[in-house]
Amino acid sequence: MRPTKGEKVLIKIFKIGLLWMAIHWLVIILDGTLSKPQKSDAIVILATKVEEDGKLSPFLESRVMKGLELYKAGMADHIICSGGTGSEGYDEASCMKAFLIRKGVPDSCIISDNIGINTKATAHNVKVIAEQSHYKSFIIVSQYFHLSRCKLAFKKKGLTKYSTASAAYIGWQDPYSLFREFFAYYSYWLFY
Numbered sequence: 001m002r003p004t005k006g007e008k009v010l011i012k013i014f015k016i017g018l019l020w021m022a023i024h025w026l027v028i029i030l031d032g033t034l035s036k037p038q039k040s041d042a043i044v045i046l047a048t049k050v051e052e053d054g055k056l057s058p059f060l061e062s063r064v065m066k067g068l069e070l071y072k073a074g075m076a077d078h079i080i081c082s083g084g085t086g087s088e089g090y091d092e093a094s095c096m097k098a099f100l101i102r103k104g105v106p107d108s109c110i111i112s113d114n115i116g117i118n119t120k121a122t123a124h125n126v127k128v129i130a131e132q133s134h135y136k137s138f139i140i141v142s143q144y145f146h147l148s149r150c151k152l153a154f155k156k157k158g159l160t161k162y163s164t165a166s167a168a169y170i171g172w173q174d175p176y177s178l179f180r181e182f183f184a185y186y187s188y189w190l191f192y
Helices: 005-033 058-072 092-102 119-133 144-156 174-191
Strands: 042-046 078-082 110-113 138-142 162-166
Touching: 005 144, 005 162, 005 174, 042 058, 042 119, 058 078, 058 092, 058 138, 058 162, 078 092, 078 119, 092 110, 110 119, 119 144, 119 174, 138 144, 144 162, 144 174
Parallel strands: 042 078, 042 138, 078 110, 138 162
Antiparallel strands: none
């Protein structure tokens, strides 16, 4: 039985959607993995899960270690740790800050954004911090698949002087994260 005209249209739309997704994923991957951080006023590390025992998850530790590496290389004099309280009950920003202090970063060089509960909130809060602290440029640190959306959120808040740095950790969840980022990116683009 041959498909009807309506079914043919749906099949074409489906194929176009898959192609669009594949191209977008390629762009996200390249944008994140080819990132080149530039010397800036502050490094912004976006949080993710803290484990139930209070330790940073592998994803979060890799982000914080990338921020630490940039700080030690003299790429910025300040670090903004942005996160909220996760379902495990830990304040992600405070856990990140404590980790950095244990690694030798002075407390005075770290700002905790404890209400950075998502990427939008982080961009908003960084704008407020930037105005208070007179920061003009940033290095955004996250996983490669998240950086395109981070850049979009920062742009929408008028923060246009930034570069990005991708954390080194790659996990088994990456395919799901890439799938999710497709929808999250366009949600931010349309509604943020």
